[in-house]
Amino acid sequence: xxxxxxxxxxxxxxxxxxxxxxxxxxxxxxxxxxxxxxxxxxxxxxxxxxxxxxxxxxxxxx
Amino acid sequence: xxxxxxxxxxxxxxxxxxxxxxxxxxxxxxxxxxxxxxxxxxxxxxxxxxxxxxxxxxxxxxxxxxxxxxxxxxxxxxxxxxxxxxxxxxxxxxxxxxxxxxxxxxxxxxxxxxxxxxxxxxxxxxxxxxxxxxxxxxxxxxxxxxxxxxxxxxxxxxxxxxxxxxxxxxxxxxxxxxxxxxxxxxxxxxxxxxxxxxxxxxxxxxxxxxxxxxxxxxxxxxxxxxxxxxxxxxxxxxxxxxxxxxxxxxxxxxxxxxxxxxxxxxxxxxxxxxxxxxxxxxxxxxxxxxxxxxxxxxxxxxxxxxxxxxxxxxxxxxxxxxxxxxxxxxxxxxxxxxxxxxxxxxxxxxxxxxxxxxxxxxxxxxxxxxxxxxxxxxxxxxxxxxxxxxxxxxxxxxxxxxxxxxxxxxxxxxxxxxxxxxxxxxxxxxxxxxxxxxxxxxxxxxxxxxxxxxxxxxxxxxxxxxxxxxxxxxxxx
Numbered sequence: 001x002x003x004x005x006x007x008x009x010x011x012x013x014x015x016x017x018x019x020x021x022x023x024x025x026x027x028x029x030x031x032x033x034x035x036x037x038x039x040x041x042x043x044x045x046x047x048x049x050x051x052x053x054x055x056x057x058x059x060x061x062x
Numbered sequence: 063x064x065x066x067x068x069x070x071x072x073x074x075x076x077x078x079x080x081x082x083x084x085x086x087x088x089x090x091x092x093x094x095x096x097x098x099x100x101x102x103x104x105x106x107x108x109x110x111x112x113x114x115x116x117x118x119x120x121x122x123x124x125x126x127x128x129x130x131x132x133x134x135x136x137x138x139x140x141x142x143x144x145x146x147x148x149x150x151x152x153x154x155x156x157x158x159x160x161x162x163x164x165x166x167x168x169x170x171x172x173x174x175x176x177x178x179x180x181x182x183x184x185x186x187x188x189x190x191x192x193x194x195x196x197x198x199x200x201x202x203x204x205x206x207x208x209x210x211x212x213x214x215x216x217x218x219x220x221x222x223x224x225x226x227x228x229x230x231x232x233x234x235x236x237x238x239x240x241x242x243x244x245x246x247x248x249x250x251x252x253x254x255x256x257x258x259x260x261x262x263x264x265x266x267x268x269x270x271x272x273x274x275x276x277x278x279x280x281x282x283x284x285x286x287x288x289x290x291x292x293x294x295x296x297x298x299x300x301x302x303x304x305x306x307x308x309x310x311x312x313x314x315x316x317x318x319x320x321x322x323x324x325x326x327x328x329x330x331x332x333x334x335x336x337x338x339x340x341x342x343x344x345x346x347x348x349x350x351x352x353x354x355x356x357x358x359x360x361x362x363x364x365x366x367x368x369x370x371x372x373x374x375x376x377x378x379x380x381x382x383x384x385x386x387x388x389x390x391x392x393x394x395x396x397x398x399x400x401x402x403x404x405x406x407x408x409x410x411x412x413x414x415x416x417x418x419x420x421x422x423x424x425x426x427x428x429x430x431x432x433x434x435x436x437x438x439x440x441x442x443x444x445x446x447x448x449x450x451x452x453x454x455x456x457x458x459x460x461x462x463x464x465x466x467x468x469x470x471x472x473x474x475x476x477x478x479x480x481x482x483x484x485x486x487x488x489x490x491x492x493x494x495x496x497x498x499x500x501x502x503x504x505x506x507x508x509x510x511x512x513x514x515x516x517x518x519x520x521x522x523x524x525x526x527x528x529x530x531x532x533x534x535x536x537x538x539x
Contacts, residue, residue: 033469035414
């Protein structure tokens with residue numbers, strides 16, 4: 001998946017984001033590609049039964 | 063005893079000598095400061111060396127001893143503090159130009175606890191800009207150099223601390239670990255790096271940090287010293303809601319108990335998938351050594367680790383929220399690596415952030431189930447030994463991986479999952495590669511089982527091929 005620079009610029013404009021020039025948009029691409037590739041992996045993962053909970057629990061044996 | 067010999071000792075060895083007044087905290091601190099000054103041009107491990115404050119603390123420490131007021135094993139011990147830990151009245155830069163002149167009003171809670179335990183603060187240690195990376199190649203304060211090979215990174219983001227403990231300048235250093243930033247300097251600098259359970263140590267006073275998964279932990283020269291440091295740091299902080307009010311055991315009582323009957327889990331996926339061959343050989347050797355010591359090997363599977371990369375999504379969003387106030391007014395003061403790794407977080411959608419948190423929960427549950435079947439897990443701490451400072455990429459099995467900046471994260475692939483799940487993990491040296499650079503092995507236990515973690519790590523440490531090895535750059539050399 002890849003998002004055109006124009007879409008990213010529209011997001012910055014409409015959501016009051018942090019400005020990025022065309023050159024800077026290329027510099028942030030590797031991080032965005034990481035984001036998109038991880039999203040692709042999640043497409044087949046069913047998270048509907050994942051319950052929230054406390055971050056940590058004490059083990060029963062202690 | 064010559065100063066060099068003093069500075070090469072561990073806290074466990076020094077403490078009784080200080081208590082018995084065989085060693086003077088003033089002389090020890092003078093020796094540590096002298097070596098800090100001598101090695102600073104080579105290692106660049108400090109942002110601020112606290113000459114006057116350290117000597118004042120040392121004199122107070124000696125005075126307390128003469129009155130019979132011994133405060134415990136850290137009494138009179140020179141240590142270092144990462145420069146993202148708030149120190150009242152002392153500049154705390156977080157490795158940034160933005161906060162170059164920032165002077166906090168109060169100490170971080172961990173600084174208070176170390177001070178109360180009698181530790182002496184030698185200096186504020188160099189780190190990655192805003193602690194956001196694994197190299198400690200800081201664009202504003204210069205790169206930290208690895209004492210085992212000065213052309214190599216010490217790991218990060220707590221690289222100054224790792225370099226100082228390895229070189230013998232400090233006896234321990236406090237770092238912070240959001241994705242491996244204590245354990246990676248541990249492995250690359252050949253010292254012990256601890257990230258305890260999330261909630262075990264207060265984060266109050268850790269500056270410009272994430273909302274999810276940061277920890278403050280010690281780097282030390284031995285597992286026994288790590289136990290002594292955690293003893294001083296651990297415990298509920300009523301002013302930090304992330305801490306958990308559970309009892310703190312006597313960690314040193316777990317040392318020397320051995321491994322007989324303990325079940326050692328070796329993950330069959332993720333942690334051994336992409337490794338430098340010398341790292342894999344060293345860690346497989348550690349597994350064999352642990353079996354020799356009586357641990358029972360059991361292969362374990364962690365299938366949800368396939369999705370661990372999703373944690374980067376929530377980290378991106380958290381990062382931009384953390385930095386937004388600075389980015390709006392001081393963007394020009396950022397180095398490019400952190401700037402262009404942070405800003406993309408503004409494009410993360412809320413639904414994807416929520417998915418990322420659900421994945422975190424899924425993976426946590428899987429680890430907790432596995433930890434019901436085994437006593438501890440063993441993995442390589444990092445997939446490689448320390449890369450060169452000038453390296454932009456490292457190549458493993460024909461594939462290039464970024465070392466710093468946007469799209470990086472390969473170096474922390476074995477450490478960051480434990481930040482996501484919150485389990486305690488420790489890196490212990492397990493040998494060196496052909497170039498003489500250290501390699502580390504990581505042990506993991508169940509939540510709040512740091513005692514067991516020290517038991518395992520201490521047993522292994524005594525059999526490790528790293529015993530007796532010293533870096534090329536160190537005190538007296």
